[in-house]
Amino acid sequence: MKIGILYSRIRQDEKLLLNELRDRDHEIEKIDVRKHQFGLDGTTANVEELDLVVDRCLSTSRSLYATRFIDHYDVPVVNSPETADVCADKVKNSLALDDAGVPTPDTKVTFTVDAAMEAIESFGYPCVLKPVVGSWGRLMAKIDSESAAEAILEHKKVLGHYEHKVFYVQEFVDKPGRDIRVVATDGEPVAAMTRTSDHWLTNAAKGGDTDAFELDDTARDLVEKASDAVGGGLLGVDLMEVGGEESGEYTVHEINHTVEFKALNGCVDTDVPATVVDWLERKAQTPEAPQ
Amino acid sequence: MSEADCPECGAGVDLHDDLEVGEILDCGTCGAELEVLAADPPELDTAPELEEDWGE
Numbered sequence: 001m002k003i004g005i006l007y008s009r010i011r012q013d014e015k016l017l018l019n020e021l022r023d024r025d026h027e028i029e030k031i032d033v034r035k036h037q038f039g040l041d042g043t044t045a046n047v048e049e050l051d052l053v054v055d056r057c058l059s060t061s062r063s064l065y066a067t068r069f070i071d072h073y074d075v076p077v078v079n080s081p082e083t084a085d086v087c088a089d090k091v092k093n094s095l096a097l098d099d100a101g102v103p104t105p106d107t108k109v110t111f112t113v114d115a116a117m118e119a120i121e122s123f124g125y126p127c128v129l130k131p132v133v134g135s136w137g138r139l140m141a142k143i144d145s146e147s148a149a150e151a152i153l154e155h156k157k158v159l160g161h162y163e164h165k166v167f168y169v170q171e172f173v174d175k176p177g178r179d180i181r182v183v184a185t186d187g188e189p190v191a192a193m194t195r196t197s198d199h200w201l202t203n204a205a206k207g208g209d210t211d212a213f214e215l216d217d218t219a220r221d222l223v224e225k226a227s228d229a230v231g232g233g234l235l236g237v238d239l240m241e242v243g244g245e246e247s248g249e250y251t252v253h254e255i256n257h258t259v260e261f262k263a264l265n266g267c268v269d270t271d272v273p274a275t276v277v278d279w280l281e282r283k284a285q286t287p288e289a290p291q
Numbered sequence: 292m293s294e295a296d297c298p299e300c301g302a303g304v305d306l307h308d309d310l311e312v313g314e315i316l317d318c319g320t321c322g323a324e325l326e327v328l329a330a331d332p333p334e335l336d337t338a339p340e341l342e343e344d345w346g347e
Contacts (some may be wrong), residue, residue: 010313060344135346260347
């Protein structure tokens with residue numbers, strides 16, 4: 001197949017994918033989105049003959065618009081712009097999960113500092129303040145006191161981009177020092193790992209220790225529902241265990257649409273890039289299949 | 292393994308065989324993040340600064 005890769009930076013994840021695709025003799029069109037124009041009638045990127053385009057943009061804004069244009073040219077693209085749109089925004093993510101009946105941390109959104117303060121007080125301390133757009137645990141605040149809340153809110157109001165004036169306040173989930181990352185293709189888990197840290201942020205990007213994790217039926221069911229809730233695709237579904245490691249209860253706090261998997265690939269027996277490429281081959285053969 | 296000059300400090304940067312355009316390397320001498328602009332012959336430039344919307 002002839003496959004396009006949207007990118008602006010080649011991470012180890014993209015190299016794993018590219019190597020796997022080349023090993024299988026697929027033709028690859030690398031599309032550096034920084035170098036191209038995307039117009040209403042076409043693009044300077046060579047996309048017309050492609051069987052499938054895979055969005056691997058590191059930048060969320062580029063990912064959102066580039067996939068929208070590729071879709072506009074009737075070239076199959078994963079993940080879809082609709083999936084990207086929901087996953088890129090924590091508010092839309094929370095609403096989609098709740099609409100689908102997937103347990104997700106209790107969340108309130110406000111538009112002023114005063115209303116945010118009231119929301120924080122209603123959760124009590126600690127609670128969590130997150131940017132609506134962002135990744136790798138950046139600008140996440142665990143708020144332990146009223147004075148900390150006042151300081152963080154003032155900083156966001158004065159220093160922030162307008163998106164930082166949408167205050168996304170969330171309950172603090174007392175997870176057992178770890179959360180669970182599942183990489184899934186259209187709701188089918190590829191592999192899963194725990195990310196463990198003494199810090200309240202356990203992201204692998206923050207240095208959390210990773211270990212393979214065996215999903216139980218409850219978690220598998222939640223991953224499938226969460227994937228469906230955002231339109232499917234190649235996703236990173238993040239879960240937290242509620243009530244301890246053995247409780248078997250989970251809450252889904254995030255779904256990522258340009259998921260990184262190098263850390264997962266390093267700690268599980270599954271060949272993650274090979275399994276992802278298996279799925280890409282199926283998508284290229286049946287691009288119109290419902291997700 | 293080939294080598295290219297770091298555009299930041301001028302020191303030699305070792306390049307691995309499966310160099311990929313768009314990949315980011317660290318200069319072992321000055322620590323600068325370098326983007327691979329071309330693989331053959333290798334061409335490096337300083338990598339873009341991290342943006343707020345980067346991530347997964």
